Amino acid sequence: MSLVKKIQDKSARVGVVGLGYVGLPLAVLNAKVGFTVIGIDEVPEKVESVNKGNNYISDVVDAELKEVVESTRLVATTDFSVLRDCDIVLICVPTPLTKNKEPDLTAIVKVTEILSRYVHPDMLVVLESTTYPGTTEEVILPKLTQKGLMAGKDLFVAFSPERVDPGNRTFKTHNTYKLVGGVTDACRDVAQLFYEQSIVKIFPVSSPRVAEMTKVFENVFRSVNIALVNELTQLCERMKINVYEVIDAAATKNFGFMPFYPGPGVGGHCIPLDPYYLAWKSKEYDLHTRFIELAGEINEGMPYFVVNKLQRILNRYGRCLRDAPIFVLGVTYKADIGDPRESPATKVMALLLREGALLRYSDPFTPTLMLEGQEYRSQAITPDLLASSACALILTAHSAFDYDMIVEHAPVVFDTRNGTRHVTHHREKIILLST
Incomplete structure (x- = not known):
């Protein structure tokens, strides 16, 4: 047959x-x-x-x-x-x-x-x-x-x-x-x-080459646009402009604009990796894909930007990162899934550990996590744990999190995902990537 x-x-x-x-x-x-x-x-x-x-x-x-x-x-x-x-x-x-x-x-x-x-x-x-x-x-x-x-x-x-x-x-x-x-x-x-x-x-x-190029192009497209908004976020921070408000305003245009949102970096098995496949292959054809590689550099720099900003946040309260108890909320690479591959959250946490911070984390999709050779266990988010932390650091905005409770009890909330956008009380405690 x-x-x-x-x-x-x-x-x-x-x-x-x-x-x-x-x-x-x-x-x-x-x-x-x-x-x-x-x-x-x-x-x-x-x-x-x-x-x-x-x-x-x-x-x-x-x-x-x-x-x-x-x-x-x-x-x-x-x-x-x-x-x-x-x-x-x-x-x-x-x-x-x-x-x-x-x-x-x-x-x-x-x-x-x-x-x-x-x-x-x-x-x-x-x-x-x-x-x-x-x-x-x-x-x-x-x-x-x-x-x-x-x-x-x-x-x-x-x-x-x-x-x-x-x-x-x-x-x-x-x-x-x-x-x-x-x-x-x-x-x-x-x-x-x-x-x-x-x-x-x-x-x-x-041909297979067209299909292969199409898939890589799809991910390069996302990488480049995320890098653009991540760089804009850093400028907005210096200018004291809320980048989320800018993006929402731009999205009211009915044509010629597609909203992308900033974050602590990019994760998963596609966006952080696939652009480099194309950049590597391009050298065979005597072409240096500078734009693609620059986007990768910007996205890879976001965990460092987050840690640097967190240090400045703590400085306002007379603290430094060393020995500061940081409660990390969300460690998977995107919300509401259990996939930690290439998660920017784990990169941020590794940097914090190297600076001497004391970490605890909560993630309903990741019960345990290995960092720098040590196993960490997810902890329930409680008022006491929040209150005893120097900062609640939101790295992945899972829908299961009670953001009102988080903001109510944490001394300060550094929200890298705009997960607290619907919280109306104690907004003065919330610090976003660009504020």
Whole structure:
């Protein structure tokens, strides 16, 4: 039976390599629509959790995971040899940076090496991991075709970037436009047919390079605009102008403006990393993407700006950072999710520890946190803890926080996220990034 026919009647076996924030939702979605899915991950704890139906990703519905596991439409394993039995392989592995801010494709290369042992005719292989333009054709394709398989004839290779927005209650994998770029037109068509089985909107593009560039561009766009507003925030602070009021006023324009908001830095697995993938690749073409790299520098400087401003706040009260009890509120990289990856909050906290501050924190999504080799535990926000702190430092504005109570009992509140915007009493205690 041809791969196209197997996709149409959902008899194709789907292998999802990497069961993290991208892979697990994708595995559950495909199992939910009727495919038999094998989840593959080198972390035994993840595999065990999946096979027990225990969810560890906020964007996956607990009941849906249990249902597809109990029906055996989804099973997980650490054994990569099961790839030989798969008709479709989706690669969803991390693409971090090295210490020198260069692309680290170790995971992609490793998976491709393993897959090259098991690749067979009439197989579809799709890379979903965010990476620089050219990765699919330069890194993956040569390995998969070294035994004589021809892309577009007996092997189908494509790039379809994940567009996961952790915590987004409106746009999930199934209702977010899916970009698909194939090595050949036939590769694109087969990949598109597969994704049409589970995703509402597909947007085909002419090549993997276009799809790769599009995904990186989306994140560069956010990085640059966040950097712009972060720099404007620093100017507004010196000019004693409330940057949030400026942004809200500018947003009344019905065209030509899109609001972005400042913060203590950028976090997650996309915005802090992906621009550097493009900047690195650009050097191959004798181009130095100064604008992109400058945006990264500005965003990376925000934790230092926050710590410096906190020191000045404490100075007003005759205190210094050393031995000052600071109550940090929120440590994940964005509100209302349990994802601490690249969180600017942890960077701010590490800087505070180096300055000798005494830290405690509260985060309903992060019960424990390792910082500078020491484990910290989340504490409940109480009037006594707030009152005994030199400052309540809001680094992530979770909706579960009682901001009225925080402002009522803390001696001063340094709010880097404007989480206290609806608090009407004791506004004199609240200090924002630009005030």
